Amino acid sequence: MPRTHLCLAILALSVAIGFATTARAEKRVALLVGNNAYENIPRLQTAVNDARAVGTALRKLGFSVISVENQSRRAMSEAMLAFDKAIEPGDTALFFFAGHGFEIQGQNYLLPTDIPEVREGQEELIRDSAIPAGRIIDRLQGRGARTVVLVLDACRNNPFERPGGRGLKGSGGLAAMTPAEGVFIMFSAGAKQTALDRLSSTERASNSVFTRNLILRLAEKDLTLVQIAKRLQLEVRQLAASVGRDQTPAYYDQVVGEIVLNASGRLTPADPPPPQTTALLSDVDKRATEAVPASPADPETAELDALAAAKSWSELRGHLTKVRPTARDAHWASLAEQAAIGELTPLATSPHPFDDRLAALEHYATTFPILNDNPKFLALRTSIGLSAFGDCLEQAYAADCRRQLESFVRTTPKNVGMVRVDLARDAARLVGRKLNRSAATPFFAIAIEAPAEANAAVCADPDLTDAVIAALGRPPDWNEAKAAGALTEACWNTLGTAVVAQVAREAGESYYLGNACPILLQRDALTGLRAARCREIKSR
Structure with a gap:
């Protein structure tokens, strides 16, 4: 081939490769971590719900979401590794953490659930056992993320305080951060301030004061990250002031240009x-x-x-x-x-x-x-x-309230994404906590009425198995038992093992065996004495 033609061919190939690289659509990837169940320091009430709520909001904005709950140090590291692998050059990466955080000498650390109890002079235990917030940013930028958004609802009270002053001293708030270019950081409170989980001990809200407002702003079209942060400052400050507290969310912006997560496509002043x-x-x-x-x-x-x-x-x-x-x-x-x-x-x-x-x-x-x-x-x-x-x-009267709540969930339109599914799951957890576990199954059953793609989230719900096992022990004509049967069929891959295992724990005849055996025999899920026992019960 003549030298001129060879050069032209190489040039054309280079252009094609470059075009293919730049033509890849930028992805949006998010990791949501919610930690409630701390083993050695005070537990939290809303962190898991906060991560779930933000995850739901981000899915509607086109994010691929990795959501994890109650993570140990090792589990958080594995989740971060999965997050790393999902990010490619040019992507937008968003990390949300709800849980305890702590500041040591100007550095912020996110605490896993197995963080040890730490006393004065033992700060190094935190450094060794926690996740440095700055390290998260470094990793995401190292993967080539064009924009990194860090949202930390972790500015709660000092979790290491102890009676008598023997605990580790600290404000409980986080230190200000100076991000690198391309990074936007949002705190649920200002530097050194502490954030409210709830406005009072009697409040029943399922989300923290910061997150309940954040999800509303994420649903609002055409707001830049800065506009979201400014509105949160005003809204959260007003709510906190209503109970005599100071809480003004802080943000640190080093993103060049304006980032809009929920764009309508309409023209804006910019x-x-x-x-x-x-x-x-x-x-x-x-x-x-x-x-x-x-x-x-x-x-x-x-x-x-x-x-x-x-x-x-x-x-x-x-x-x-x-x-x-x-x-x-x-x-x-x-x-x-x-x-x-x-x-x-x-x-x-x-x-x-x-x-x-x-x-x-x-x-x-x-x-x-x-x-x-x-x-x-x-x-x-x-x-x-x-x-x-x-x-x-x-x-x-609990029965009346439960019926009204079921009607409230069912009247939510089915054509609004995951809103109905998430509401049904939250309602299931509410009645499971306020009444009993079996009462949750009719609400989980409403959630699986949604399009099939939503079933995976429902079937993986951490409260589902206990609810179904409890409800299968109810009389067969009760709504709880009927819903549990439908859920067992729909979520067999996640529920089957637990449903089979419970057969061996049942003594004599029981409602559980009467409800579960027909399903298990039809699926040929039993062997040996369990199968013989179920066949005998079914034949009566």
Whole structure:
């Protein structure tokens, strides 16, 4: 081949290889860690739920999510290794940690569940047994991640304090961090501040004060990371101040440009419209106070906008219902969303009677049906609803509350991603904790009614096995037993071994054997004496 042709061929090949490399779509990968079950230091209440909630929000934004719970030092290292392997050059990598953290001489450490009890002068035990936050950033950037986002809901009280002052001294908050270029860090509290798990010991919220607001902001379209952080500072600060605490989430930004995790595709002020075009006002996904104001079409619209600007939410709600149906456009929908979020948000931490909170949710859902597929409204509905039903199960007739909760879950639309599935799983854990384990199975059964791709998450739920085993011991005509049978069939790969093993523990005839044996015999899952025993019971 002539030298000129050879050079051209090499050049063409190089261009093709370069194009193929740059054409790979940038991935979004996230690792979520939630640690509640600490062995030697105080346990936490919401960390696992926080990781689950953020994981659900990130999946909706196109992230590939690795979610792990109650991790020892070795398990966290293995999870980080899996995270490393999932990241390729150019990807966005997000790491979320909910659990205990500790600062030593300006360095922040994330604590695994098997962290030892540490006393004064034993700081090196923490360094040897914990995960340095800075090391996580180094690893992700070493894998070539273009953008690294670190979110730490780990600024809780000093877990090593002990009566008599013998514990390890420290504020419990984390130290400020100076990230490298391409890194965005968010803390649930300011440097040296401590963060609230809950606003009070009687509050029933399933997420920390920081995370419950974070998931709402992740559902909001077109916000940059900085905008999310600034809103969280305002919202969390106000909530903490309501109980006499100081908590202002900190953030550290070294990302060049603006990062939007939940983009609508519409034009933003940072992306000006081309000449001779008009930028459209944002609708349901942006608040009117942040949108470019438009000239009102009529005095009625001007009055609605004035009520929204004054945050007169209940009055705005009343005026919106009077707008004729043919005039209910995208701007009307945006105002309905603002009214709902503005009026209902205080109920997430409200001491009002549970039936009043549920009635307020129902009123908005029926008055403004457009909200029933609105992610922000649904997230708020879930938070308020679970808190209210938690109180209901403690204060009122449990059977009635359970039936109402089941109706609440079933009325959640099926076409809103994993919202219904996650709500059903959270409801299952709630009744399992407040009533008994078997009561959870009807809610797990609702979760597997979703598209088949959601079943893997349901079947892997850590509370499912105990609930099914308990419910199979109920009379066969009870809803719990029927739901347990359906779950055993749907989740056989994860439940089968435990269901078979329980047969040997049953003495004499029992409801458990009556419910489980037909399923096990049909699947030919029994041998020897277990099979003979089940065949005898089935023949009676």
